[in-house]
Amino acid sequence: MKFALFILLFIPLSRASIKHFPIDDYDYRPGHDVGIKTYQAFSLHRTNKIVLTFDDGPHLIQTPKILDLLKSYNVKATFFINTAPLNQEKLLLAHRILKEGHILAGHDYNHRDNNKEDEDLFRREFLLSLKDIKNIEKEAGVHQKGIYFRFPFGYYGENPHYHHLNVIKDVSHEIYGENCINVSFWDIDTKDWGPTMSSEEIAQNVLAHMEGGWAPTVISENNKWKKIRIKIKNPPQGGVILLHDTKKETFHGTKLILEMAKEKNWEIIPLNKVKEFSFKNKECDYK
Numbered sequence: 001m002k003f004a005l006f007i008l009l010f011i012p013l014s015r016a017s018i019k020h021f022p023i024d025d026y027d028y029r030p031g032h033d034v035g036i037k038t039y040q041a042f043s044l045h046r047t048n049k050i051v052l053t054f055d056d057g058p059h060l061i062q063t064p065k066i067l068d069l070l071k072s073y074n075v076k077a078t079f080f081i082n083t084a085p086l087n088q089e090k091l092l093l094a095h096r097i098l099k100e101g102h103i104l105a106g107h108d109y110n111h112r113d114n115n116k117e118d119e120d121l122f123r124r125e126f127l128l129s130l131k132d133i134k135n136i137e138k139e140a141g142v143h144q145k146g147i148y149f150r151f152p153f154g155y156y157g158e159n160p161h162y163h164h165l166n167v168i169k170d171v172s173h174e175i176y177g178e179n180c181i182n183v184s185f186w187d188i189d190t191k192d193w194g195p196t197m198s199s200e201e202i203a204q205n206v207l208a209h210m211e212g213g214w215a216p217t218v219i220s221e222n223n224k225w226k227k228i229r230i231k232i233k234n235p236p237q238g239g240v241i242l243l244h245d246t247k248k249e250t251f252h253g254t255k256l257i258l259e260m261a262k263e264k265n266w267e268i269i270p271l272n273k274v275k276e277f278s279f280k281n282k283e284c285d286y287k
């Protein structure tokens with residue numbers, strides 16, 4: 001009984017409940033601390049709550065369409081952007097993302113596999129991409145607490161010489177004075193990046209992860225993408241959804257997801273309202 005009470009008192013104070021990933025005071029080990037399964041938004045599972053995230057933009061045609069759509073459904077999302085390709089037109093879209101109340105998040109400078117970069121290059125470009133986003137905030141007149149980051153392809157931790165998460169914590173201390181960069185993966189990969197996925201299949205993939213059933217997905221076979229269906233027996237029934245505002249099928253796929261959410265009472269919440277991705281009482285002010 002006493003032990004149970006101790007657990008109850010201890011759990012709310014544990015670091016994992018305060019900051020999801022990367023955690024403070026932990027030295028991540030290359031080749032050991034890898035993968036994304038451990039870092040899902042478990043607090044959303046079985047709640048029918050979802051978070052919409054769009055990667056790889058902004059895209060001059062698709063991003064404005066998706067922003068209009070989100071506005072018409074009064075839904076907020078997170079956009080993980082690469083900052084090297086930003087030209088004047090794309091910068092304006094990044095401003096629009098912020099001004100319309102969405103989260104602007106980092107997806108690195110280029111869309112490269114960070115495992116193939118040495119520590120110095122990763123650190124330099126990662127820092128550059130964060131500075132770019134902070135400048136966009138300034139120009140747009142919107143201040144964001146801390147920042148969210150997603151590795152291109154979700155690849156990290158496999159370079160034998162360093163671990164990306166230790167670098168990220170270092171950089172965070174440099175620019176925020178504390179651990180304020182939250183790394184986000186996803187719970188539901190719509191596979192909208194697959195070359196053969198239709199809008200209906202993107203939405204069907206989400207439905208299968210919410211209610212169980214057959215999910216259209218893509219696999220690599222003989223260096224070619226092949227579409228298959230997999231049975232989702234234990235659906236998470238909530239979580240962070242991965243989409244891409246660079247794919248033309250994604251706009252209508254998102255519309256179908258929004259319609260399903262309305263019909264089935266799924267709640268769409270922003271990333272910063274998820275327990276694992278909250279900054280809690282931290283200041284997280286960019287120096």
Ligand SMILES: [Zn+2]
Nearest residue numbers: 055056152153
């Ligand atoms: Zn990406």
